[in-house]
Amino acid sequence: MIFRWFESLVDIFGDADDAMPPRGVWRFYWHYLRQVRGILLSICVLGFFVALVEVALFDFLGRLVDLTAESPAGFFARHGSELAWMAFVALIARPLLLALHDLMVNQALVPGLTARVRWQQHRYVVRQSLAFFQNDYAGRIANRIMQTGASLRESAVQIVDAIWYVAVYTGTALVLFARADAWLVLPLALWVLGYAGLLAFFVPRVKQRSWQASQARSGVMGRVVDGYTNIATLKLFPHAGREDAYVGEAIADNAEKVRLMTRMTTAMDVSITAFNGLLIVGTSALGLWLWSRGAITAGDIALSTGLVIRINNMSGWIMWVVNGIFEDIGTVQDGMTTVAQPRDVVDREGAKPLVVTHGGIRFEDIHFHYGKQGGVISDLGLVVRPGERIGLVGPSGAGKSTLVNVLLRLYDLEAGRILIDGQDIAGVTQESLRGQIGVVSQDTSLLHRSIRDNLLYGRPDATHAQVEAAVRGARADGFIATLVDGEGRTGFDAQVGERGVKLSGGQRQRIAIARVLLKDAPILLLDEATSALDSEVEAAIQDSLDVLMEGKTVIAIAHRLSTIARMDRLVVMDQGRIVESGTHAELVARDGLYARLWQRQTGGFVAADVAEPDVP
Numbered sequence: 001m002i003f004r005w006f007e008s009l010v011d012i013f014g015d016a017d018d019a020m021p022p023r024g025v026w027r028f029y030w031h032y033l034r035q036v037r038g039i040l041l042s043i044c045v046l047g048f049f050v051a052l053v054e055v056a057l058f059d060f061l062g063r064l065v066d067l068t069a070e071s072p073a074g075f076f077a078r079h080g081s082e083l084a085w086m087a088f089v090a091l092i093a094r095p096l097l098l099a100l101h102d103l104m105v106n107q108a109l110v111p112g113l114t115a116r117v118r119w120q121q122h123r124y125v126v127r128q129s130l131a132f133f134q135n136d137y138a139g140r141i142a143n144r145i146m147q148t149g150a151s152l153r154e155s156a157v158q159i160v161d162a163i164w165y166v167a168v169y170t171g172t173a174l175v176l177f178a179r180a181d182a183w184l185v186l187p188l189a190l191w192v193l194g195y196a197g198l199l200a201f202f203v204p205r206v207k208q209r210s211w212q213a214s215q216a217r218s219g220v221m222g223r224v225v226d227g228y229t230n231i232a233t234l235k236l237f238p239h240a241g242r243e244d245a246y247v248g249e250a251i252a253d254n255a256e257k258v259r260l261m262t263r264m265t266t267a268m269d270v271s272i273t274a275f276n277g278l279l280i281v282g283t284s285a286l287g288l289w290l291w292s293r294g295a296i297t298a299g300d301i302a303l304s305t306g307l308v309i310r311i312n313n314m315s316g317w318i319m320w321v322v323n324g325i326f327e328d329i330g331t332v333q334d335g336m337t338t339v340a341q342p343r344d345v346v347d348r349e350g351a352k353p354l355v356v357t358h359g360g361i362r363f364e365d366i367h368f369h370y371g372k373q374g375g376v377i378s379d380l381g382l383v384v385r386p387g388e389r390i391g392l393v394g395p396s397g398a399g400k401s402t403l404v405n406v407l408l409r410l411y412d413l414e415a416g417r418i419l420i421d422g423q424d425i426a427g428v429t430q431e432s433l434r435g436q437i438g439v440v441s442q443d444t445s446l447l448h449r450s451i452r453d454n455l456l457y458g459r460p461d462a463t464h465a466q467v468e469a470a471v472r473g474a475r476a477d478g479f480i481a482t483l484v485d486g487e488g489r490t491g492f493d494a495q496v497g498e499r500g501v502k503l504s505g506g507q508r509q510r511i512a513i514a515r516v517l518l519k520d521a522p523i524l525l526l527d528e529a530t531s532a533l534d535s536e537v538e539a540a541i542q543d544s545l546d547v548l549m550e551g552k553t554v555i556a557i558a559h560r561l562s563t564i565a566r567m568d569r570l571v572v573m574d575q576g577r578i579v580e581s582g583t584h585a586e587l588v589a590r591d592g593l594y595a596r597l598w599q600r601q602t603g604g605f606v607a608a609d610v611a612e613p614d615v616p
């Protein structure tokens with residue numbers, strides 16, 4: 001009950017904006033910390049009182065030493081109430097304060113803040129453009145999101161908890177020393193200045209080296225994950241030695257960077273311990289000298305020596321805390337470079353949902369080169385009439401997939417416009433645009449979830465009957481019924497493995513077709529949708545595809561006769577431009593690029609036989 005109350009203070013999913021986190025490490029910190037500033041403030045206030053009480057215990061010690069110098073007769077009668085107060089502080093007040101403080105730190109702040117930061121960063125990053133994910137390793141991005149949340153929280157907690165505690169503790173100690181004798185303040189005050197100087201010298205150096213170590217660690221992570229995700233390639237080209245060397249190089253670099261960092265921390269450790277000796281000897285010697293002159297009492301010596309030994313012990317701990325904080329800051333900085341990146345493809349202010357009435361598509365003088373100087377799509381114009389089926393043909397690298405990608409607005413155009421039923425796709429919401437387009441690509445990768453979850457991605461609210469109909473249409477019912485995963489789940493509940501690796505290419509493609517059947521979007525983009533199927537299965541799902549295409553606008557990247565034959569018109573692309581357009585027969589007769597491509601594919605023998613689109 002009491003735990004629950006504290007745990008509910010940070011709402012993990014509440015009122016997060018979707019803006020880019022600021023760049024600049026302190027502003028990045030504050031972006032997240034201001035969301036829990038009330039809790040941070042209460043931890044500071046509680047920490048203040050906890051530190052006061054801790055120092056008070058040493059004050060009590062000094063007081064007891066002084067009191068016991070008196071004669072025992074009537075001792076308890078004289079000092080009973082003072083002793084009772086000490087007992088109250090130690091027995092009740094201190095545990096209560098500490099409990100409140102711990103509940104705030106451990107229950108409210110620690111789990112809530114980490115989860116909240118991770119949630120917000122994931123939400124921002126997962127909406128990044130495709131290009132963002134193509135420019136980095138998925139594993140590294142994931143690792144940074146996990147690490148940044150934890151490190152940001154850890155460093156913030158250490159600052160408001162440990163550092164603040166020690167500052168209050170030392171400040172109060174100075175006040176108590178001054179109360180006994182102003183001279184007693186001197187060694188501790190000098191020590192504080194020296195300690196700050198040592199930290200000022202070491203910390204920036206440790207911080208810089210820690211950042212380098214963290215960069216190197218990410219490098220190792222990236223190389224390792226790259227190998228694991230492409231494990232099939234690694235096995236097909238057995239260069240185990242080279243691959244080991246590739247990863248080994250990154251590990252060695254990381255170890256070297258960590259060594260450079262720990263050299264610094266070791267030097268810092270030794271310097272501070274040596275320096276602490278001066279504090280202990282200085283305070284005790286000064287205390288004894290003052291006592292010998294009658295300036296302070298034995299209790300004051302007990303208080304001051306006890307406190308400086310305690311501060312000496314804490315200085316080692318604090319050194320590690322400071323180190324940890326800067327290591328965490330390094331990690332946060334590293335994460336910030338990944339997380340705080342502007343999104344390339346964003347919905348415009350006031351973007352409206354796309355409304356598809358007929359399904360006409362118009363590409364107007366579009367240019368797109370993946371940010372390069374040129375060479376991908378230049379000055380391309382194309383009108384696809386509502387309900388028309390276009391076959392996109394062209395040599396490899398002509399820009400066919402790119403054309404499909406910019407229609408989906410996976411990338412923003414560099415110039416020109418694409419209109420769907422008269423609406424510029426740059427001005428509509430991305431969700432509505434992609435919601436109206438069904439895509440089956442050549443290499444479908446599935447989510448590492450159950451078959452059912454993968455199918456429902458097409459339409460989350462579909463009924464079981466609808467799912468079954470789609471599965472039958474895609475001729476996937478036969479194999480789904482036989483699936484069993486490693487944990488014994490069968491059929492629709494079977495898990496498909498990462499990216500669907502536990503299914504064959506053709507099975508994956510049939511799931512993808514079933515998913516698009518379920519989605520039933522008015523525009524279809526097919527990238528050799530049936531390429532991974534054998535001719536028997538392909539013939540079988542042909543009818544479903546024909547039904548699916550009925551009344552829809554279709555752009556299909558076509559290499560194979562079976563696709564080409566079902567299209568109303570073929571559009572031939574070369575080097576990012578449209579060079580020919582017409583029916584198969586017209587293009588063969590024209591004797592241009594298409595005729596050459598076609599001849600090469602068929603060896604020149606069947607061109608005449610397949611001149612009519614109804615040929616299989």
Ligand SMILES: Nc1ncnc2c1ncn2[C@@H]1O[C@H](COP(=O)(O)OP(=O)(O)OP(=O)(O)O)[C@@H](O)[C@H]1O
Binds near residue numbers: 402
């Ligand atoms: N993510 C990317 N970043 C940079 N350049 C890219 C990217 N994807 C493709 N390209 C380049 O764009 C050009 C067109 O590629 P695209 O994949 O559109 O061709 P394609 O006609 O679909 O070829 P294929 O038939 O081989 O699939 C190629 O030169 C390719 O190198």
